[in-house]
Amino acid sequence: MAANLRLPYLATAALSGLLFGAGLYVSQMVDPLKVLRFLDFTAIPSGGWDPSLAFVIVPAIAVMFIAVRIGRRRQAPQFDPQFHEPEFHHIDAPLLVGAALFGVGWGMSGICPGPAIALIAFWPDNLLIFLVALFAGSYAGALVIPSGRDKRLALAR
């Protein structure tokens, strides 16, 4: 049986998902309006700016930074033969254009992909439209970037 179908592997994925979802609720990053209040830098002079998002991402990076250091001293993760470290290193046009388009979409709604999925728990109006569009956009993206991992690697390595 493939490593990624064994129970400990799937239990790890489940534990990670549970912690991630709990973190999004506790930090209130599930609230798109709160995220927008962070992105609204014009509110800084009036004191209406909400810096919460920065207080979320910094400890998240710090904890993950330690985990990456621990991982560097290991040959492999616990339940998989290898670390699936991204092999892209080159700053290419798809990275820049993709990040910019994501930025426009994120600024329009205050929803990034994690909260989009977590919001299924609280099901606001129009969420289904958002999720269908998210998947359609992702699928369209897969059609325009060079098909096949090898070609993508040749560009971005």
Next chain:
Amino acid sequence: MDSFSPLPALIGGALIGLASAVLWLGNGRIAGISGIFGQLLPPARTVVWRLVFLAALVLGALGASWLIPGLGVGGAGGSPAQLASPPPGWNVPAPLWIAISGLLIGFGTKIGNGCTSGHGVCGIARLSKRSFVAVGVFFSVAILTVTLTGIV
């Protein structure tokens, strides 16, 4: 500043970091949400763990809202979740605004290989040059978008 909540933000952020750490040290996978769902579509190869992770993500948010009610949005003690309305004066129907936002996010994160979690948390923690650039671009553009549309 009345909505600023440093303590829940710090605790929630640490939980998100822990989630990423568990997936990395356990399964060697990047907890990047756009990547996890983006590769559910054809030609998908590893579907099961992705579905398990995403279902658990929803349950995690739901469960936390039961355990710690009233933190804000969500759960029995919280206010109902709402998506943003289009900026006043733009005269765009809300479903259309939301659909365009979703399309841009899906498309952008696919060709840019990541979002706030994959680039923002995991990529920065790995000191990936691509992630530093991506984070700089999408935060700047998002801030600019909010400023120019006047959505808040």
